[in-house]
Amino acid sequence: xxxxxxxIVVDDLHVSRxxxxxxxxxxxxxxxxxxxxxxxxxxxxxxxxxxxLLGFLQPSGGSARVLEHNVAADTAAVRQSVAYLPEAATLYxxxxxxxxxxxxxxxxxxxxxxxxxxxxxxxVALQAEARGRRMETYSKGMRQKVAIALALLRxxxxxxxxxxxxxxxxxxxxxxxxxxxxxxxEGRTVLMVTHDVYGACQVAxxxxxxRRGRMVGTFDAPEGARIDTETVHSAFTGRSAA
Amino acid sequence: xxxxxRFLLRDRAAMLWIALAFILSATAVTLGLxxxxxxxxxxxxxxxxxxxxxxxxxxxxSDWGGAAYSTFHLTSDPPSDFAFAALGQRDVxxxxxxxxxxxxxxxxxxxxxxxxxxxxxxxxxxxxxxxLIAPLLLILLLFDLRSGERAAGRLELIEASGAGAxxxxxxxxxxxxxxxxxxxxxxxWIGGAVAGTxxxxxxxxxxxxxxxxxxxxxxxxxxxxxxxxxxxNLTILLGLWLLICAVIPAMLTQAIDxxxxxxxGGDIVLxxxxxxxxxxxxxxxxxxxxxxxxxxxxxxxxGIDRPFEWKWYYAFQQVGDQTVEPLSRAYRxxxxxxxxxxxxxxxxxxxxxxxxxxERLAETDVxxxxxxxARVRDYHARLRAWHYxxxxxxxxxxxxxxxxxxxxxxxxxx
Ligand SMILES: Nc1ncnc2c1ncn2[C@@H]1O[C@H](COP(=O)(O)OP(=O)(O)OP(=O)(O)O)[C@@H](O)[C@H]1O
Ligand SMILES: [Mg+2]
Numbered sequence: 271x272x273x274x275x276x277x278i279v280v281d282d283l284h285v286s287r288x289x290x291x292x293x294x295x296x297x298x299x300x301x302x303x304x305x306x307x308x309x310x311x312x313x314x315x316x317x318x319x320x321x322x323l324l325g326f327l328q329p330s331g332g333s334a335r336v337l338e339h340n341v342a343a344d345t346a347a348v349r350q351s352v353a354y355l356p357e358a359a360t361l362y363x364x365x366x367x368x369x370x371x372x373x374x375x376x377x378x379x380x381x382x383x384x385x386x387x388x389x390x391x392x393x394v395a396l397q398a399e400a401r402g403r404r405m406e407t408y409s410k411g412m413r414q415k416v417a418i419a420l421a422l423l424r425x426x427x428x429x430x431x432x433x434x435x436x437x438x439x440x441x442x443x444x445x446x447x448x449x450x451x452x453x454x455x456e457g458r459t460v461l462m463v464t465h466d467v468y469g470a471c472q473v474a475x476x477x478x479x480x481r482r483g484r485m486v487g488t489f490d491a492p493e494g495a496r497i498d499t500e501t502v503h504s505a506f507t508g509r510s511a512a
Numbered sequence: 513x514x515x516x517x518r519f520l521l522r523d524r525a526a527m528l529w530i531a532l533a534f535i536l537s538a539t540a541v542t543l544g545l546x547x548x549x550x551x552x553x554x555x556x557x558x559x560x561x562x563x564x565x566x567x568x569x570x571x572x573x574s575d576w577g578g579a580a581y582s583t584f585h586l587t588s589d590p591p592s593d594f595a596f597a598a599l600g601q602r603d604v605x606x607x608x609x610x611x612x613x614x615x616x617x618x619x620x621x622x623x624x625x626x627x628x629x630x631x632x633x634x635x636x637x638x639x640x641x642x643x644l645i646a647p648l649l650l651i652l653l654l655f656d657l658r659s660g661e662r663a664a665g666r667l668e669l670i671e672a673s674g675a676g677a678x679x680x681x682x683x684x685x686x687x688x689x690x691x692x693x694x695x696x697x698x699x700x701w702i703g704g705a706v707a708g709t710x711x712x713x714x715x716x717x718x719x720x721x722x723x724x725x726x727x728x729x730x731x732x733x734x735x736x737x738x739x740x741x742x743x744x745n746l747t748i749l750l751g752l753w754l755l756i757c758a759v760i761p762a763m764l765t766q767a768i769d770x771x772x773x774x775x776x777g778g779d780i781v782l783x784x785x786x787x788x789x790x791x792x793x794x795x796x797x798x799x800x801x802x803x804x805x806x807x808x809x810x811x812x813x814x815g816i817d818r819p820f821e822w823k824w825y826y827a828f829q830q831v832g833d834q835t836v837e838p839l840s841r842a843y844r845x846x847x848x849x850x851x852x853x854x855x856x857x858x859x860x861x862x863x864x865x866x867x868x869x870x871e872r873l874a875e876t877d878v879x880x881x882x883x884x885x886a887r888v889r890d891y892h893a894r895l896r897a898w899h900y901x902x903x904x905x906x907x908x909x910x911x912x913x914x915x916x917x918x919x920x921x922x923x924x925x926x
Contacts, residue, residue: 354668354669359665360665362666373515374673
């Protein structure tokens with residue numbers, strides 16, 4: 271694995287929400303062009319980490335940088351270069367997938383051409399006949415696919431994805447994992463939050479294990495291989511590996 | 513902007529409120545036009561009857577005293593070409609009086625005594641819709657702008673969208689306020705075209721409404737927050753609406769009415785009636801000397817030799833007016849003073865300010881009402897000035913000379 275300059279640097283990050291500390295000095299780095307999976311149980315602070323990287327939450331200590339921009343001070347520059355998939359991404363239900371993508375991409379100042387939109391919707395395997403329909407008629411997974419497509423179409427160097435595979439069926443998850451690998455091959459940096467140990471091991475170059483606001487383990491993919499699922503699973507569940 | 517416009521057009525709830533604004537405004541304008549047309553028709557009809565009646569009565573007279581006694585004269589304050597938008601005082605103060613040469617003040621305030629203030633909440637006219645209902649619709653359009661996106665989990669997605677996100681809220685607000693303004697103003701302008709309102713008046717009214725909506729948009733932005741849930745925002749804003757559109761104006765009105773007490777219109781009528789009735793039993797000299805205080809020019813002709821003489825009769829009518837003069841002046845000055853205070857109060861009560869502004873444009877405010885009263889007094893004074901020579905010089909009655917009777921100039925062709 272080549273050593274690239276880190277696209278994301280999180281250094282001793284402390285964040286409180288509603289007065290109580292949530293992150294207690296979290297540090298990690300995401301090399302440019304790599305896939306980093308942030309793994310952890312409910313309430314571990316994964317979403318909080320992403321929201322802080324986007325400047326929605328202010329660190330009470332430590333710092334975080336995305337592409338050299340300090341997330342607290344230079345929020346606009348960070349948001350410009352990052353595509354974000356929120357945890358419970360809901361696009362406008364009264365608009366179709368096409369209209370939603372058109373709206374949000376225009377909002378982001380990204381030029382859209384219909385060919386690219388269709389190609390990306392193909393990539394996330396959204397049925398062609400559904401694309402012009404109001405999204406309120408979509409299933410959960412279909413909605414998630416459109417949200418993923420939106421993040422891809424932003425065409426930013428960095429993607430922050432909060433539980434991108436939630437709601438997806440196993441086939442779609444496999445396809446998504448392949449998609450994330452290809453993003454990395456294109457040189458884009460992906461930081462994704464997930465509970466899915468297996469999926470994380472499939473796609474990530476590095477996995478960070480977060481527990482109650484602290485980074486309790488880091489797993490790197492060996493050269494030319496994937497991270498071992500068993501090892502991560504034991505660490506995640508707290509049982510020692512067999 | 514285009515993007516947000518298309519977005520707004522697809523927002524069914526927003527379009528519903530804007531459509532409702534249009535319907536309410538159109539209804540208010542239509543009702544206003546109908547009311548004005550009704551008042552004009554009524555005036556035209558009364559005017560016709562008034563002329564016919566006067567001609568008839570005059571033809572039956574044998575002396576000037578009887579003629580002055582029996583002939584009525586219509587005075588009126590016809591609605592302006594913008595009155596349809598803000599009926600204002602036309603609902604509470606009289607806009608027509610048929611008067612005759614008798615003591616005047618009683619004739620002016622008689623209507624007041626039988627005309628209680630029924631317009632406590634105001635009539636459903638354009639001014640009412642713009643000042644009281646429009647803010648409510650604006651609140652419904654804006655309260656959930658950000659909190660709704662947050663509840664739907666889109667707030668971060670929108671705000672993380674980079675370049676355009678910063679302007680999103682401003683653009684959405686402007687488009688909603690603009691859409692509401694157009695929905696309100698369009699029917700007003702159409703009504704104005706029908707009524708022949710001047711372009712200046714229509715533009716001024718549109719500006720006033722737009723500024724008022726801008727104030728409410730600012731308030732919604734300031735008081736509402738994305739950090740609250742939509743229902744909290746809605747509660748806060750509805751509270752402010754109640755405060756600004758109902759509680760504050762009511763409190764100000766009460767404070768002003770308390771600070772500036774008005775004599776009762778009925779008191780003026782009664783006092784004058786008593787003064788006139790008592791005059792029958794008073795020594796004629798007492799009446800005549802009080803009369804001569806104002807009209808020394810008739811000194812030489814003021815001797816009353818017979819038990820009844822018209823000049824004495826009209827002298828005590830005039831003295832009756834003189835008796836209630838302080839009351840009547842206090843009443844007028846009180847109304848003017850209250851109006852002046854309401855003017856100050858409207859600096860802190862935007863709903864009052866808008867309503868006042870529109871009534872000013874429509875000439876249906878207290879000033880216009882007082883001005884009409886002044887014109888009636890003026891006209892009555894001209895009637896007296898015209899009749900006194902006939903009475904004091906004991907001229908012979910002639911129907912032909914009666915053509916020279918002064919006519920009331922309503923200042924507007926109905
Ligand atoms: N809006 C909020 N206000 C206050 N505290 C919050 C808020 N959201 C989350 N928290 C707290 O912050 C901590 C971390 O939450 P976070 O959402 O980052 O967890 P997570 O790792 O993303 O969990 P999950 O897997 O369930 O999504 C939790 O203890 C939670 O109670
Ligand atoms: Mg989360």
